[in-house]
Amino acid sequence: MRFTKMQGLGNDYVYLNCTGGLPDNLPELAVRLSDRHFGVGADGLICICPSERADFGMRIFNADGSEGAMCGNGIRCLGKYVYDKGLTRKTSLLTVETASGVRYLELFLRDGLVQSVLVDMGRPELSPPVKLMAAGRTWQAVPVSVGNPHAVVFCGGVDALNLAELGPALERHPAFPDRVNVEFAQSDDRGGLKVRVWERGSGETLACGTGACAALTAAARAGLVSRHTTVHLPGGELEVRWAEENGHLYMTGPAVTVFEGEISLENENYRCVREKNAVQ
């Protein structure tokens, strides 16, 4: 199976061109391809699909096989994929249908290849703050939907947090029946926003596009930052603007092709090793 490996700020996905049809059992395929020992290695799988409502469709699966409704870093790379591979000649108002609606992309080129992408992420939905017990203490979180669910926690010393313990406890908190992506955010002394993300279905990632948008929304609503702010993630920076005029979020950031590859899928030994480990 041929694939393309791409990343946005280190949030990396395996891309399959499915404009001619989708493979069977996408959740299992996502697990196999995402495995960093037995597969390609990625935060998940993204399929480029045909669409009747837009120029292309996008389906995104996390590393555990669960399907996401939207992916900010992933959709920027999809824009790069379809332009660089000649599947479109559009560089503005490129439309992509996702499970959370149609998104609009602007592609920015250098030397004929896409370098960065602006995405209209639509309108966020904020809910009142909730108090969550996790890892022996109470956390206040702001639920924000950007097409997918997020819980934004503001706290100091974000770098020192033990996300391996905190992340799963909040991701799977009973307050979120479909699980949730969790952002730990603090405003920095330059008016920016520093964010670490524990992603639903993938664990801590170097960046999360929808997470950066959710964190900006909650921080701007709380008056911590302006509505047009640089979000600093471990993998790099995203520019996010929550527009006054129409309430939409606009996210701008890089998109990178890492390598093209081909994987043989007949190798089943990974399954028994994983199942054996799971059993132990």
Ligand SMILES: N[C@H](CCC[C@H](N)C(=O)O)C(=O)O
């Ligand atoms: N884990 C997310 C999907 C990937 C989102 C993230 N990679 C981004 O860049 O927005 C979810 O289950 O909703």
